[in-house]
Amino acid sequence: MIGVLEGFFVIAVIIFVGFGLGRAGILGPNAQQVLSRLVFFVATPALLFETLQTSAVEQVFNANLLVQMSSAAITLLLYLGLARWWWRPAKPEWLIGGMCTSYANGGNLGIPLAVYIFGSASYVAPIMLFQIALYGPIMAAILDVATGTRRTGWQKIVRPVTNPMLIASVIGIILSVAHITLPDLVLQPIGLLADVAVPGALLAFGISLSGMSSLRGSDGRHDVTVITVMKLVVQPLIAYGIAAGLLGLSGMQLYASVAIAALPTAQNLLTYATRYERGRFIARNSILWTTVLDIPVLLVITALLAP
Template identity: 30%
Template sequence: MTAVLEIILPIFVLILLGYLGRRTGRLGPTAASELNRFVVWFGLPAMLINVTAGSDWEQLWQPEFVAAFTAGCIGVFLLTLFYRFWQTRSLADASVDALSASYANTGYMGIPLCLLLFGDEGLQPALVASLIVVCVLFALAIACLETGLNAGQSPLRTLITVVKALARNPMVVSPLLGLAWSFSGAPMPKPVGQVLTLLGAATVPCALVSLGLFLAREQRGGQAAAWPLVGLKLIVQPAITAFFAFRVFQLPTLWASAALLLSALPTGTGPFMLAEYYDRGAALAARVILLSTLGGLLTLSACLYLLGF
């Protein structure tokens, strides 16, 4: 419990700083949106390029772990997508909600947690999970969202519009650029690497402060709708992942344990950034992040107890 609290506490401090900054008037009414734009267009792309360009893909390629972790996050994403689309009849809103229910905070929380529990060997599964979440899951959500926003056109025109939108989206293009650089084998110029590192390091703090700024606004409703998404994130996703990791693939202990813990993490800031950027249900995404982070204290502690820590 103490280990989990030490990792989660800084998240609440940064959210609180944003909240107090807005409430006291130190930050203006447009600060949340402007800070989020910085994250979407500069911070997150730099982080994605840096991570993908500097990854050792032969070492990170663990197909059974990838399959187990992906089954959990994609399974919950699709389940939530159909569930929310049936309720709202809006594919765009359902896409953001689905991402909120499946987007684990693998970067800010997963990496330090795995390092704390498993030592240096824990970095590898945490990095693999982070790449799946920020590259595969995020791209899938954007594709579904763009499809929903461009509904009503002919299938071919919709496809062309979605492809064009994805090609212009920095959160989709940046990991592809990083992958291309990685496969080229060319060394990253030191000044470029330093710029990417500095921008990437600002991503999580800025996103959390932006979330606090948003929560300081007057919020209406959303509380009841958030709880099913929180339950899907904290209970259903780790259950699916554990089934595949321990029963289907029978992964080595470290990889199976890491898969369970990483899937049980609360929702990261990605869904809020996407919802704010597209102006689609940011209030609900913000509540899911906050409530799942609180609930994660209990579910992560339960997972650690079951794993014998």
């Protein structure tokens, strides 16, 4: 328990440093975008590759993946049913809201949490692969239909396949399955780039918090309130029920499954809302409030479940 709290302290300090840098404007107005792109396109792919090429396949495609997929799907369906019955939003906003309840921030917060608290990025890799390769493309296709957006079949295939984190993960898994070990001359620079992932993600996360503000407006307030509760309370409870009740997980596996389910709404959902020009209020404010409230939620989960 002491080690877990020390890990949270380390994470909090780096986030606070990023927040201070953002408020002071020391790194310039585009610091968060530049850092985020560095983490997304270079550092996190390197970390996932480094982790997965030395991990057994059963460490990746394990019970945790089943917990995350199931809890995300159930939470999504619960939100869609509740929203349709209660306040009946337009279909695009309805779908964006559903994604906000179940699409987790695996990069900026999930990777540091997995590395510092759980001891390995392999804990969060499954949910990132699921979101990148399956969940995101499926929801994007549905949004295309709902908004009348036209994209060719080729574009729908190429977009997720060219994601650098997916490419690095697949290559790492292939090397692991084939029992191929790369020479140190190749692994050492990859390792150095991977070392940037955690501090880079946390600094970018802190800087993003310094610039966050709630969009004003009345449309979508029901959505944001419900989304925040469902993302930070309902999905972790569902994950706990599946992990402990159905799969019999315990110890670090149970703790990691519930904590990962409690990660805040992914920041790239604002990209979805902007891309389709619908639900921007919902996406922006859901990201803001789930992010701000997430650390207290994770601390409660830690107090209850950390081994």
